[in-house]
Amino acid sequence: PQDMALVDAYKAITMFSKVDIPIIGIVENMSYFACPHCGEKTPIFGQDGAVEACHKYEVPFLGAIPLELGVREGGDLGKPIMNKASSESPAAKAFRLIADNVISSLDELY
Numbered sequence: 001p002q003d004m005a006l007v008d009a010y011k012a013i014t015m016f017s018k019v020d021i022p023i024i025g026i027v028e029n030m031s032y033f034a035c036p037h038c039g040e041k042t043p044i045f046g047q048d049g050a051v052e053a054c055h056k057y058e059v060p061f062l063g064a065i066p067l068e069l070g071v072r073e074g075g076d077l078g079k080p081i082m083n084k085a086s087s088e089s090p091a092a093k094a095f096r097l098i099a100d101n102v103i104s105s106l107d108e109l110y
Contacts, residue, residue: 002046005029006053013057023059024105026050027098031064034090041066060105063098066090 013023028050032041044067054061065071068091074081081091 002049006049009050009053013053013059022109023057024102024109025060025062026054027062028064030067033067060101062101062105063094065094065098
């Protein structure tokens, strides 16, 4: 799945570049599974594809969202995980980091 997602990302970056829409960065979704017992990270769908794309297109890497049941459940219900996620959730931490990185990218861009 990561290779196909990257193909779509490359197409989007190319299209936005042609029409002078700035790219603020890339987020790697479903980046890894974090074991709830030991915290070990397993990159089920591959590793570092988004980071490599960032180097190729010279855009910031905004962060990596782990596979987490709460993300899927919130998406299915239309309720963002941040509305109920504990501050210790790997996905909640990832979303906060990504939000901070988006703000930083926008500050640099504008």
